[in-house]
Amino acid sequence: xxxxxxxxxxxxxxxxxxxxxxxxxxxxxxxxxxxxxxxxxxxxxxxxxxxxxxxxxxxxxxxxxxxxxxxxxxxxxxxxxxxxxxxxxxxxxxxxxxxxxxxxxxxxxxxxxxxxxxxxxxxxxxxxxxxxxxxxxxxxxxxxxxxxxxxxxxxxxxxxxxxxxxxxxxxxxxxxxxxxxxxxxxxxxxxxxxxxxxxxxxxxxxxxxxxxxxxxxxxxxxxxxxxxxxxxxxxxxxxxxxxx
Amino acid sequence: xxxxxxxxxxxxxxxxxxxxxxxxxxxxxxxxxxxxxxxxxxxxxxxxxxxxxxxxxxxxxxxxxxxxxxxxxxxxxxxxxxxxxxxxxxxxxxxxxxxxxxxxxxxxxxxxxxxxxxxxxxxxxxxxxxxxxxxxxxxxxxxxxxxxxxxxxxxxxxxxxxxxxxxxxxxxxxxxxxxxxxxxxxxxxxxxxxxxxxxxxxxxxxxxxxxxxxxxxxxxxxxxxxxxxxxxxxxxxxxxxxxxxxxxxxxxxxxxxxxxxxxxxxxxxxxxxxxxxxxxxxxxxxxxxxxxxxxxxxxxxxxxxxxxxxxxxxxxxxxxxxxxxxxxxxxxxxxxxxxxxxxxxxxxxxxxxxxxxxxxxxxxxxxxxxxxxxxxxxxxxxxxxxxxxxxxxxxxxxxxxxxxxxxxxxxxxxxxxxxxxxxxxxxxxxxxxxxxxxxxxxxxxx
Numbered sequence: 001x002x003x004x005x006x007x008x009x010x011x012x013x014x015x016x017x018x019x020x021x022x023x024x025x026x027x028x029x030x031x032x033x034x035x036x037x038x039x040x041x042x043x044x045x046x047x048x049x050x051x052x053x054x055x056x057x058x059x060x061x062x063x064x065x066x067x068x069x070x071x072x073x074x075x076x077x078x079x080x081x082x083x084x085x086x087x088x089x090x091x092x093x094x095x096x097x098x099x100x101x102x103x104x105x106x107x108x109x110x111x112x113x114x115x116x117x118x119x120x121x122x123x124x125x126x127x128x129x130x131x132x133x134x135x136x137x138x139x140x141x142x143x144x145x146x147x148x149x150x151x152x153x154x155x156x157x158x159x160x161x162x163x164x165x166x167x168x169x170x171x172x173x174x175x176x177x178x179x180x181x182x183x184x185x186x187x188x189x190x191x192x193x194x195x196x197x198x199x200x201x202x203x204x205x206x207x208x209x210x211x212x213x214x215x216x217x218x219x220x221x222x223x224x225x226x227x228x229x230x231x232x233x234x235x236x237x238x239x240x241x242x243x244x
Numbered sequence: 245x246x247x248x249x250x251x252x253x254x255x256x257x258x259x260x261x262x263x264x265x266x267x268x269x270x271x272x273x274x275x276x277x278x279x280x281x282x283x284x285x286x287x288x289x290x291x292x293x294x295x296x297x298x299x300x301x302x303x304x305x306x307x308x309x310x311x312x313x314x315x316x317x318x319x320x321x322x323x324x325x326x327x328x329x330x331x332x333x334x335x336x337x338x339x340x341x342x343x344x345x346x347x348x349x350x351x352x353x354x355x356x357x358x359x360x361x362x363x364x365x366x367x368x369x370x371x372x373x374x375x376x377x378x379x380x381x382x383x384x385x386x387x388x389x390x391x392x393x394x395x396x397x398x399x400x401x402x403x404x405x406x407x408x409x410x411x412x413x414x415x416x417x418x419x420x421x422x423x424x425x426x427x428x429x430x431x432x433x434x435x436x437x438x439x440x441x442x443x444x445x446x447x448x449x450x451x452x453x454x455x456x457x458x459x460x461x462x463x464x465x466x467x468x469x470x471x472x473x474x475x476x477x478x479x480x481x482x483x484x485x486x487x488x489x490x491x492x493x494x495x496x497x498x499x500x501x502x503x504x505x506x507x508x509x510x511x512x513x514x515x516x517x518x519x520x521x522x523x524x525x526x527x528x529x530x531x532x533x534x535x536x537x538x539x540x541x542x543x544x545x546x547x548x549x550x551x552x553x554x555x556x557x558x559x560x561x562x563x564x565x566x567x568x569x570x571x572x573x574x575x576x577x578x579x580x581x582x583x584x585x586x587x588x589x590x591x592x593x594x595x596x597x598x599x600x601x602x603x604x605x606x607x608x609x610x611x612x613x614x615x616x617x618x619x620x621x622x623x624x625x626x627x628x629x630x631x632x633x634x635x636x637x638x639x640x641x642x643x644x645x646x647x648x649x650x651x652x653x654x655x656x657x658x659x660x661x662x663x664x665x666x667x668x669x670x671x672x673x674x675x676x677x678x679x680x681x682x683x684x685x686x687x688x689x690x
Binding site: 010011013014015016018019022023026060061062063066127129131145147149168192193194197198220221222223225226228229232233236237240 | 380381382384385386387388441442443446447452597598599600601602603604605606625626628629631632633635636641646
């Protein structure tokens with residue numbers, strides 16, 4: 001049984017984030033794997049000692065701060081979870097929850113984050129929207145959007161997730177590191193889309209990590225359409241970036 | 245004086261080249277930045293803002309006021325940012341007196357731009373229809389928009405709020421003199437148990453506590469209450485209390501015929517009625533008489549026939565799930581036993597570059613797995629995204645036709661449809677269907 005925990009799914013629910021867990025479940029059950037999805041919410045912190053993955057989707061800045069506040073008392077358990085190799089995937093502005101500090105320049109306040117990432121999050125009054133093409137590994141291209149008013153300052157010890165090839169907003173210059181990765185089990189990116197829907201190879205990668213084995217190629221129509229959608233979107237973005 | 249004369253001249257020239265609505269105001273503001281401040285406006289200035297329903301509410305309110313014999317200045321054709329509003333007001337003003345020649349001014353205003361428009365003019369009333377997820381790529385999320393709009397609400401303006409929509413209704417928390425409207429007609433309530441893709445009414449916008457609903461009209465619009473802080477649907481000053489033989493009953497007394505009998509249009513009608521009564525001062529019975537049977541020529545719904553099937557084109561808005569959810573509900577409530585749903589998404593906007601497709605997950609496409617829906621046809625450049633979303637949502641492969649090519653889509657609509665056809669798309673993509681439909685009509689006639 002693969003145990004996935006969806007963190008605050010009805011609260012951190014921007015940009016179709018709920019579908020990330022749904023897609024993982026579909027990809028895994030399609031290969032005969034058993035999957036159990038449990039919700040984590042305010043006042044209901046489940047037993048994560050047997051969880052394989054915790055997924056934290058994107059939310060508004062205000063909601064991210066509320067979740068951070070709620071998760072603080074469980075910071076030790078979360079660190080233990082990550083320390084034993086549990087998969088933590090974080091999307092969009094929710095990356096702030098796991099930074100060392102979070103500063104809110106809108107009202108001059110600040111607080112400590114959960115400290116899983118060597119980074120600082122700064123909430124600004126200015127929202128930016130950009131569409132990105134990033135490189136992942138040596139040959140894969142990741143696409144998606146960043147729609148956020150949080151800036152992240154990375155510490156020296158923090159690994160990156162992706163490297164920016166093009167950003168329509170100009171916020172991330174070419175070659176900039178994007179997202180945080182820690183070892184082989186903590187993935188975090190500001191990019192939404194949802195990320196693993198827009199980039200089906202990432203869906204496969206995470207599903208295989210959870211399954212602990214290489215999965216057979218998915219031939220179901222929903223997956224084929226997802227791949228076609230990726231091909232089309234990449235082509236459109238490459239043209240917009242004058243890279244085609 | 246010069247600003248008004250120049251604006252009138254530029255508007256006349258601009259009208260000939262199709263740039264008469266915003267450009268004159270933009271130029272005048274550059275030369276005379278304070279030009280709006282010194283205009284003399286009538287006592288009744290009604291602003292209308294919010295995510296959905298602005299244009300229809302403005303059109304209904306204008307119609308009521310004009311039918312009442314009032315002289316109305318209104319930007320009903322759009323141009324709802326400060327430049328367009330500057331053009332409208334300057335070109336409606338007398339150059340000598342600077343008085344806007346109207347009994348009432350009605351202004352549709354973009355919710356993010358109220359902070360600029362209403363820095364220089366103070367509306368007597370402001371209708372805030374709702375704050376929905378709307379063009380998140382352009383506008384940002386609802387909480388962000390709420391903060392932006394708040395900067396544009398002047399202290400002296402009386403708010404007219406939708407008592408059924410928690411986030412926009414929360415502007416009234418602790419503010420004196422707010423006027424509320426609502427819908428409580430049982431016939432317009434959502435069936436209990438409908439699962440939506442998301443619930444923006446799950447948490448209280450005031451304290452963050454869990455919310456409960458007594459009933460829902462659509463999605464998170466309904467009769468809500470927060471168990472933690474007590475924030476709840478206020479008692480509306482005016483409401484749609486029922487339906488009667490295809491009419492909406494207002495305040496339990498007045499029956500009015502709507503152009504479309506659905507929950508979204510009912511909200512627009514009661515918003516316009518409330519503003520007519522409370523903002524303009526028209527007697528309630530008279531306002532209901534004037535509202536009765538208004539037909540807006542806005543192309544929101546186009547009836548058609550193709551290959552022996554009746555069809556209904558429903559104008560929606562990309563990146564706005566509530567608009568599509570309303571169209572899906574209408575299709576599922578159609579008295580026909582079978583329906584075909586056509587969804588076209590080819591381009592997100594004519595104004596800005598966006599390829600984000602995450603909003604597809606916010607639409608209740610899962611409801612298209614209803615056995616009444618015999619065929620679902622998806623088309624346009626993003627047809628594969630839409631298809632993937634629908635398949636994950638439970639739409640059967642045997643009922644789904646994926647046709648990115650728009651011409652071939654028309655063939656599929658003509659040849660594969662079953663029952664009544666519902667075509668849903670955005671104004672950005674509407675003519676990709678409507679123009680082809682005209683061509684198809686000609687070919688059928690031949």
